[in-house]
Amino acid sequence: MKLFRVLFLLVLLAAVAPLAMLVLVLRANGVDALRSSLSAGASAVLVALLISLVMARRVTRPLDELVTGALDIARGRFGRQVAHAGRTELSDLAYTFNFMSTQLDQYNKENARLYAALERGYLETIRALASAIDAKDPYTRGHSDRVAKLAVEIGRELGLDAATLRVLEFGGILHDVGKIGVPERVLGKPARLTAEEFDLVRSHAAIGAEIIDGVEFLKSAEPAIRHHHERWDGGGYPDGLRGDSIPLIARIVNAADTWDACTSERPYHRAATHREGLTILAQSRGLQLDPNVHDAILRVLVRLGKSDDGAVA
Numbered sequence: 001m002k003l004f005r006v007l008f009l010l011v012l013l014a015a016v017a018p019l020a021m022l023v024l025v026l027r028a029n030g031v032d033a034l035r036s037s038l039s040a041g042a043s044a045v046l047v048a049l050l051i052s053l054v055m056a057r058r059v060t061r062p063l064d065e066l067v068t069g070a071l072d073i074a075r076g077r078f079g080r081q082v083a084h085a086g087r088t089e090l091s092d093l094a095y096t097f098n099f100m101s102t103q104l105d106q107y108n109k110e111n112a113r114l115y116a117a118l119e120r121g122y123l124e125t126i127r128a129l130a131s132a133i134d135a136k137d138p139y140t141r142g143h144s145d146r147v148a149k150l151a152v153e154i155g156r157e158l159g160l161d162a163a164t165l166r167v168l169e170f171g172g173i174l175h176d177v178g179k180i181g182v183p184e185r186v187l188g189k190p191a192r193l194t195a196e197e198f199d200l201v202r203s204h205a206a207i208g209a210e211i212i213d214g215v216e217f218l219k220s221a222e223p224a225i226r227h228h229h230e231r232w233d234g235g236g237y238p239d240g241l242r243g244d245s246i247p248l249i250a251r252i253v254n255a256a257d258t259w260d261a262c263t264s265e266r267p268y269h270r271a272a273t274h275r276e277g278l279t280i281l282a283q284s285r286g287l288q289l290d291p292n293v294h295d296a297i298l299r300v301l302v303r304l305g306k307s308d309d310g311a312v313a
């Protein structure tokens with residue numbers, strides 16, 4: 001608006017200055033001549049006013065549009081175009097603006113494509129790592145992937161946002177990564193474990209957290225890995241956390257892990273049926289499992305058709 005006012009005043013001045021000079025010259029020629037000259041001058045000023053308004057708008061309107069366009073780009077609307085007509089400096093500016101906006105849009109799309117490829121690469125890498133862990137124990141083949149999928153479903157049921165669901169997926173896939181540090185003879189032992197062997201198995205939660213500690217993009221999944229064996233009643237490991245002090249993603253992975261472990265064939269137990277699995281979950285509600293998470297997994301399992309007595313998938 002400042003520019004508008006300046007332009008307006010300039011045009012006004014250009015109209016008034018000659019008029020003033022005219023008045024001075026005509027004063028010497030009598031009142032009648034002065035009156036008619038003033039009348040003609042007033043008409044000229046009015047016309048000049050109208051012209052100045054139109055001219056000022058012609059300059060400020062494209063500038064307003066450029067300002068709005070720049071703000072849109074700042075808000076992430078890359079590719080935003082502004083109108084440009086004629087061959088004035090302002091239309092050159094608009095043309096340059098549009099070129100810059102198009103380039104920014106292309107850079108942005110390329111960045112998004114690279115980010116998606118990078119994330120796919122990360123996911124494939126950690127899936128390969130999880131498969132290597134599952135392969136240590138033939139009884140747990142596919143376990144990590146199933147836990148990740150179920151954990152994401154529970155998270156969705158609880159209304160978690162997309163970013164947290166991603167973290168849950170990573171946490172689910174890698175929750176047992178620490179088993180890489182536990183001897184295979186212990187993991188696959190078909191008989192009862194000794195106290196020392198139990199300690200070795202339990203160490204996998206803390207080992208897993210240490211393994212991913214230096215990996216920046218997995219940092220947010222670390223609580224799920226370290227705390228997926230904590231219990232709602234405080235009797236779990238490695239830190240004996242209780243209730244809400246256990247990270248939610250860890251409570252969710254715990255529930256998904258419990259379901260998959262009890263409904264899968266293991267060296268120390270046969271696979272439970274769906275109904276038996278649901279009973280195990282119900283008995284753990286408020287003891288091992290967060291009651292809310294238990295209720296959410298129940299709804300998910302019903303939705304997935306895993307609440308009857310059919311064969312275990």
Ligand SMILES: [Fe+2]
Nearest residue numbers: 175176228229
């Ligand atoms: Fe585990």
